Amino acid sequence: MSDGGSRELVSINGKRLWGSLMELAKIGATQKGGVCRLALSDLDKQGRDLVVGWAKDAGCSVVVDKIGNVFMRRAGRNNALPPIVCGSHIDTQPTGGKFDGNYGVLSGLEIVRTLNDKKITTEAPIEFAFWTNEEGSRFVPVMMGSGVFAKAFTLEHCYAAKDTAGRTVGEELSRIGYVGDEEPGDHPIGAYFEAHIEQGPVLEDAGKTIGIVTGVLGLRWYDCVVTGMEAHAGPTPMALRKDALQVATRIMQETVAIAHRYPPYGRGTNGFVQVFPNSRNVIPGQVKFSIDLRNVDSERLDAMDREIRSFIEQTAAATGLKITVEQVSHFPPCPFEKGCVDAVRKGAEKFGYSSMEAVSGAGHDAVYMARLAPAGMVFVPCKDGISHNEIEDAKPEHLEAGCNVLLHAMLDRAGVVG
């Protein structure tokens, strides 16, 4: 059969996809319509069991690795070829929604079911996967499963990670029965795709259905501390002050100004601020705050890094206040492989979906997969760009469209036998 000619365009069952999303969302459902299904909790086990059960019912073989990543495989004609994999995660934030992660996983399930229905055989095997503890809200680091798989962290390091109650990842994985035999990373991947809600407002704002994700923004996170001298707000004349907040707010203004100087993908945010002693009539003696800079390529991100450091240095010299800045996290930008990006683009074109190139501002498991194999992502709009919130919402027709694009991108890489 044709792999997507206009005569017979293979497409997924949007209602069935929506149904499986709603079914999985019952596990850990919150009163406000969201989901709380923290990594390696009893609810996570129930969610995992449900998805694995569906996969087996669809004829998949299931492999679990030692960090609890689960790969569900539909055989191809030539099973010596590395599988074409899609995936995401099914753990959620404490106040998470129904779609973040779950959509990418259940799109894979829907694709397997569709291929079964249509009796399509692919050349390479197809897999869909869920990665352990992507959210990082119960256990740090985030994107733990895919990170271990990509050798960004060791298994031992992650096994030892504790939640606030003191329970470790190793204990909890074992307790819920998801310590597999396979060494993380000992699993070939021919190409990796991830469908995800955008978690931002760009597609909605532009009125587009499909985001052809060309890469993930790199980021640099800093902790900045300005130290002045606390003093009474009344008795201390302006000229004798060492007001840490006034100096900190200059740097906050510059954080955003720098982002504006590196369009269109420059981002600058101060999300966290702590003022000491934080009393109405005391001039702040110390302000700690975060700086978050992002851009799409390393050259620009590095330039933003130089600008903020230089501004801080000049500000310290000009004001005489002590200012320290420490980089606490650095993810280089992650451009996706051109072939995968094009496969996504072609998928959207086949269906005539409105689309645009997009970048991901947030991290995803696909960032780690891109270190190992050609990778790409498909974005669909989410309501008001809101995610990590119980009111997270997405339209069934957009989810269906994204899954169709994912299907055809995977078929493009896997090859269709008949």
Next chain:
Amino acid sequence: MSDGGSRELVSINGKRLWGSLMELAKIGATQKGGVCRLALSDLDKQGRDLVVGWAKDAGCSVVVDKIGNVFMRRAGRNNALPPIVCGSHIDTQPTGGKFDGNYGVLSGLEIVRTLNDKKITTEAPIEFAFWTNEEGSRFVPVMMGSGVFAKAFTLEHCYAAKDTAGRTVGEELSRIGYVGDEEPGDHPIGAYFEAHIEQGPVLEDAGKTIGIVTGVLGLRWYDCVVTGMEAHAGPTPMALRKDALQVATRIMQETVAIAHRYPPYGRGTNGFVQVFPNSRNVIPGQVKFSIDLRNVDSERLDAMDREIRSFIEQTAAATGLKITVEQVSHFPPCPFEKGCVDAVRKGAEKFGYSSMEAVSGAGHDAVYMARLAPAGMVFVPCKDGISHNEIEDAKPEHLEAGCNVLLHAMLDRAGVVG
């Protein structure tokens, strides 16, 4: 005898003053060298009892009013005249020092002792007083005792004020035995003087011993709330953000800029900042912060008020974010009576102390007394301008000088018989 001719300049005993300060500071002494003696606590009772005992030993009669203000009186020749009163408070901040308040009270004791030693009779009686709960750290409002005395608050309102443990001022005053018979305010005052550490850096910076306080800055306190929209720091492009912190920091910069436009006494401070949700990778959706504007005359303070309101209005219009600003406190500027200011000046001149005119940036009981009687204040330097801190410090020779000036200012107003 002469009231301060160069032939025989009456002066206090600096060592004895220092000794009584150190003795009182033992009650509630902290390990770091400060004092924690919260209003109406057991320690406050011990401190009150000590001072009242000293006053009685010095021959004073003692009157307590219904809010626990205590007046210790040395009779004059004409006791029908209203007394010349000095005073301050002996309650402290939780991390208070040895001098704030206590200095003003024990200077009064030292003056009585000195007049006794020198067998000086004044025309009008001399009193020294301590006011209940000036600090306001255990019970709100601050300057409670002098405020009730000046009818700024009712007795009932203040009796009902609760600490965090739910105990009321009325219960605690009664428990420590300091509910007197006199109606607050039913106590004549001929003139009022208050000696105090500066609690600011101006005298130290200028190398002066005595601050001739011409008045107390007026203040306006505001709560400002900027409401934007929280969103992920990564996926949200700069153009689609409603970053509440970026807008709030503009207003913070303007707060200080306005103060600089109304020199030399304009003050502008943002002491309190609360960012929501205050997470590193979330664009702040809301920022609450305080604005504190002060100046020495109402016209300038009102102009500062108009400027900040206008700036906030323009900023809301320019950014489209909702900004509310609410004035939560307003003390008009309080100029001291010229005669009292001159009495302080003459006192400093008699001793040849270096001096300068100064304003008080902080509130004092003298502000309420100035509503009832001619009033003035004497400032002495404190180390690094630091107060409300266990490391608060002052030099014995400065404290002695300030007490000498206070003595002569009081004698100037009371008149010396012989």
